[in-house]
Every structure is written in C-alpha cells, then in structure tokens.
Amino acid sequence: MLIVDDNPDILIAVKLLLKQHYQTVLTTNTPFDIEQVLNEQKIDVILLDMNFNHDAISGQEGFYWLKKILAQDPSIVVVLMTAYGDIQIAVDAIKAGASDFIAKPWKNEQLLASITAAFSHAKDKQQLSKLTRQTQGLNQALNGQQFEFLGKSVAMQQVFDTIEKAAQTDANILITGESGTGKELAAHAIHLASERSQQAFISLDMGSISQSLFESELFGHKKGAFTDAKNDRVGRFELAHNGSIFLDELGNLPINQQATLLSALQSRQITPVGGSKSIKVNIRLICATNENLTQAVQEGRFRQDLLYRINTVEIRLPPLRDRVDDILLLAEYYLEHFNHKYKRTVSIVPEDVQVLCQYSWPGNVRELAHVIERSVILSNTNIVDIRSVINANTAPTLIQLPTDTDSNNDDDTFNLEVVEQRTVRAALKYHQGNVTKAAKSLGLTRGAMYRRLDKYDL
Numbered sequence: 001m002l003i004v005d006d007n008p009d010i011l012i013a014v015k016l017l018l019k020q021h022y023q024t025v026l027t028t029n030t031p032f033d034i035e036q037v038l039n040e041q042k043i044d045v046i047l048l049d050m051n052f053n054h055d056a057i058s059g060q061e062g063f064y065w066l067k068k069i070l071a072q073d074p075s076i077v078v079v080l081m082t083a084y085g086d087i088q089i090a091v092d093a094i095k096a097g098a099s100d101f102i103a104k105p106w107k108n109e110q111l112l113a114s115i116t117a118a119f120s121h122a123k124d125k126q127q128l129s130k131l132t133r134q135t136q137g138l139n140q141a142l143n144g145q146q147f148e149f150l151g152k153s154v155a156m157q158q159v160f161d162t163i164e165k166a167a168q169t170d171a172n173i174l175i176t177g178e179s180g181t182g183k184e185l186a187a188h189a190i191h192l193a194s195e196r197s198q199q200a201f202i203s204l205d206m207g208s209i210s211q212s213l214f215e216s217e218l219f220g221h222k223k224g225a226f227t228d229a230k231n232d233r234v235g236r237f238e239l240a241h242n243g244s245i246f247l248d249e250l251g252n253l254p255i256n257q258q259a260t261l262l263s264a265l266q267s268r269q270i271t272p273v274g275g276s277k278s279i280k281v282n283i284r285l286i287c288a289t290n291e292n293l294t295q296a297v298q299e300g301r302f303r304q305d306l307l308y309r310i311n312t313v314e315i316r317l318p319p320l321r322d323r324v325d326d327i328l329l330l331a332e333y334y335l336e337h338f339n340h341k342y343k344r345t346v347s348i349v350p351e352d353v354q355v356l357c358q359y360s361w362p363g364n365v366r367e368l369a370h371v372i373e374r375s376v377i378l379s380n381t382n383i384v385d386i387r388s389v390i391n392a393n394t395a396p397t398l399i400q401l402p403t404d405t406d407s408n409n410d411d412d413t414f415n416l417e418v419v420e421q422r423t424v425r426a427a428l429k430y431h432q433g434n435v436t437k438a439a440k441s442l443g444l445t446r447g448a449m450y451r452r453l454d455k456y457d458l
C-alpha cells in the first residue's frame, strides 16, 4: 500500500502502525510521486491526504488526485483522510469513488478496520476485472467466425445494407431464407456490427430442444428443480445478457412453448426452473427460420403475437439460384479455403464456371461449399472436377430419398457405423428429405445431423 501525506510525522506514525499488518507500506509526502510509484509497483490500496498546499482545507486536492489515480488504475482502492472533514466531504469522497473516509486524528482500530476493508475491496475489484477480461476473451473466441459473409449480387448488397442499419439499433430481427442461404452467418454479422460485439453471441436451435428441457435450456434451472438438476444451470438468455441471442429454426417451436418464449420476450425477464426470483436480461434478439411464418400463423401453427414481436426488421436471404453473380465469388472463396485445408492447389476451369452457374443449388451455399470441398478432395489433377461431383452429388442425394432396400437390414451386422448410417437414411426417408425433422426425430441437432450426412456421403 501507499500512504500520501505532506506531514512527515503522520507518514511515520501510520507506517509504524500498518507495517505490523502489511508487508509493503510505501510513503511519500507529495501526490506528484503517485503516478511514478504506480508505474513501478503493484499498489492495492492508497491512503491519501486531502490537503497538500499550505493553508488548504477544502479537500479539493484530494478529489483531484483521487480522480487521477482511478483513471490511471481503476482497480486501486483509495481511502481519503483529512483533518478538516465533515459529513458532506465524507459523502462526496465516497461518491467520487473513494472506498472510505478517515478523519484526523484517527483512532488506530478505526484506521486498521478501514484499511482491512479496503484490501478486501481491492481483491474483489481485481477478481472482477480478471473475470471481465476472461469473459471478453471468451466472447472474442466464440464470436470469431470461421467464414466471411460474402456476396456481390445486388440482392446481397441490399442484405448487407439492411444488416448495417439494423445492427446499430436494438430492433428484433427475423432472418428468413431457405436452408443453407447463410442465416446463421447473417445473425453473426448483425452481432459483430452492433455495439454488443464484445459481448456474447449465444445461439440456440429451437428445433432440437426437447420439450421437457425447453425452459431449463432457455432460462436455466436451480439445483434440485428436477431429478437430473444436480447443479444450478445458467440458461441461454442469461448467458446472452448484454449481448445477442440467436434463435434458429423458430418455425419448429411447438405452440405451447411459443407462449413461454413470448412472455420472456415481452417482459425481458426470466425465472430459472425451480427458482423464485426473476432475472432481468438485456438482449438483442435475432431469430431465423426457413418456414413461411405468415402461412404458419394462418394455419394456426405459429402465434401471431410472437411473429409481431420478433419481426421488427425482416431480412430475407435469397436462394443462391437467384443470385448467380455470387456463385463464382463463393466458389473461389471456398476453393481457396479447402485448398489451404487439404494442402492442394487445384483450380476451376472456365467450362466448369458455366456448370456452377447453371446448376440450381437446392442446398444453397452450404451445398456449394460441400461440392467444392469434395472436388478438392477427389480431384486427381490440379483441376477440380466440378461436373462429376455435381452429378454424383451431395444435395440431389440429400433430397434423393433412399430406396426401400437401403433401409432394409437384411444382413445381421451390428456394426455401429453401419447401423447409424441406415438409421439416418431411414429417418430422412420417413421425413421425406426434411433434414430438420429427421434430425429432431433422431434426437440430434441439425449440426450433428449435417455432420453425419457428410460423413456417410448422403
């Protein structure tokens, strides 16, 4: 700690007292030394006199130096001390950020109690600033996007323009578009362009949460709230506090859960399952769906009031076939990415550019990225064989349903991978190629489902 007082007798007396309790007690008779001491040493607490100039009794110097210290290092705790104090000065000192105020002449026990409290306060401040730095670091790591959100078509330029404008506000945003058009990338882009970019971006696939865990997933739970609740759990809404929450596949949310969600969105308050106190949350809401929600409202599958709440701004991502101008840009971007990943140097020949532009890309950019990845992996030369990859391709097979014989388990293999592949195929077939529904019926997230489709080349 550091003691700053222009009276050498006071410096000696306080140092003698505090030396018995604290390892390092520095002293100086002028506040002009403070900056240098702080640059050279780690100081937790400063005991600071308020008047230094001859005849000064207002305490203004103390306030001036207090402000300078906190500006230099906000984690330092300052205790002010003066012989000319009254209650008003004490109140003003605390308001200005001092941790306590001591009147001279001091009582030793009182001074010791105040310094002990100051050290404990300093420890809390340091812990808090460490946690804040850790959280910011974690957010940066989580917010880091693997892919850029690209597009040069007029349609995508309009999308970028809307994102830029909407990101500056706290408006609720609904992103619509077919699967693979980049809704999640768009949600990320909104978050990163907003003032919340240093805070958390928390995403949640609404289609894949089981009914029983819905509230716990969103709002958290208290230990013992239900059989499996072994510990308190923080829900996604609370994790997203001060940041953005991205609710993907909102169209898949069952109607009874829509009411629960609406109520949380209206009040911006949540109560963990098994808890009694509600928690205020400050979140930017971004939702996405590949369903036509207006039609879902007409068919009674989606609440109109929820739709009105979430779609203050709507961003529609056009399918890739409607923005042919983007295809080559994206193909080259992913070619570079996968060349780097697989240590290849393959390129696209001009005839293949035409093939890329004429294909209808039912799986949109996700399919394009997969086609490029496979082409890079499979090509024997330095030229990607887009044509044969498209012919034997991914996306058509995604919607090409397996034949009956595919899912018949004629042999008696119990190899897990074979069984998993058959089951995934059977689920796809049952749900007529709808990946989201198939994933849900298998208890998988869509991400996990896509990984399996990729793994088994389905």
Ligand SMILES: Nc1ncnc2c1ncn2[C@@H]1O[C@H](COP(=O)(O)OP(=O)(O)OP(=O)(O)O)[C@@H](O)[C@H]1O
Binding pocket: 147, 148, 149, 150, 151, 177, 178, 179, 180, 181, 182, 183, 184, 185, 186, 290, 330, 365, 366, 367, 369
């Ligand atoms: N404009 C784009 N620029 C670069 N990559 C893109 C773009 N749009 C989509 N992608 C890529 O396509 C893949 C699918 O994107 P994303 O998951 O954002 O789509 P989605 O619309 O959310 O799909 P789904 O509805 O199936 O969840 C990702 O790998 C993403 O990086």
